[in-house]
C-alpha cells in the first residue's frame with residue numbers, strides 16, 4: 200500500500216492534517232466494528248483501514264516535548280485487535296449453577312476486570328499549564344482497568360450458555376463505546392445421576408416390568424419439575440422412547456424416557472405359556488420337520 204492508496208481508503212486529501220486523518224479513521228472504523236458490522240469482509244476492510252491509518256500517521260518520531268498522539272501507540276492497537284478478532288474475549292465471567300437453580304432461576308454475584316474510561320483525563324489527554332499533555336495515569340490510552348461487580352439474574356428454566364450484560368464490557372476509547380459483556384453459565388449435573396440434561400432436553404431411563412410394558416401403565420416418574428405421572432401406552436419395547444413435550448429444562452424442550460424392561464426372575468411360566476400358544480398356532484420347529 201502506498202500513501203495515495205492509503206489516502207483514498209481513508210477518504211482524505213494529500214493535505215489532510217493528522218486531526219482530519221484521525222477523524223476519518225474513527226468514522227470508518229466505527230462502521231466496521233463487529234458490534235455494528237456483521238459483514239464477512241468487515242475484518243479485512245478494517246485491517247486495510249488500519250494499515251492505511253498507520254501509514255499516514257507514522258511520521259518520524261516527534262522531537263522531545265512535542266505532543267504525541269496516544270492513538271499511535273502500539274498498546275492501543277494490540278488491545279483493539281484482541282477485542283475485534285475474538286468475540287470470546289467478551290466472555291468476562293464463567294459461573295456454574297445447580298440443575299435446581301436452572302429450573303427455578305437464581306441470582307448470582309459476579310465480578311470481572313474491564314477497561315473503563317480513565318477518570319483523570321479526557322480521551323487520554325490532560326491540560327496542564329495551558330499545555331496539552333498525555334495523561335500519565337492511563338499513559339494516553341484513555342482507559343483504565345476497573346473491577347466490575349454485579350448480581351446477575353438467571354431466569355427460571357434457563358438452559359445454560361451466555362448471558363449478555365448490555366454495554367457492561369470494555370470501554371473502547373476510540374469509538375467511545377462500551378462493548379457487551381457475556382457471562383457464561385454452565386449447569387451442573389443432576390446429583391442423583393438420574394436426569395441427563397443436554398442443551399435443555401432431558402433424558403432418563405424408565406424401568407418397566409414386563410407386564411407394565413405389555414399392558415401399558417401410568418407410571419410415577421422423576422422430572423426436573425418434580426414427580427409426574429406418565430402414561431405409557433402398551434405395548435412398548437425395550438429401547439422405545441416415550442417423549443413428554445414441555446418437560447425439558449426450557450418450556451419448549453422435551454423429556455425423553457428410554458424404556459428399559461426388567462424381566463421377572465422366574466420366566467418358566469411365561470415360556471411354557473408361549474410354547475403352548477405356538478403349538479396351537481400350528482408352528483413347527485426345525486427338529487420336527489424331518
Ligand SMILES: [Zn+2]
Pocket residue numbers: 317318319320321323324334335336337338339340341342
Ligand atoms: Zn487518563
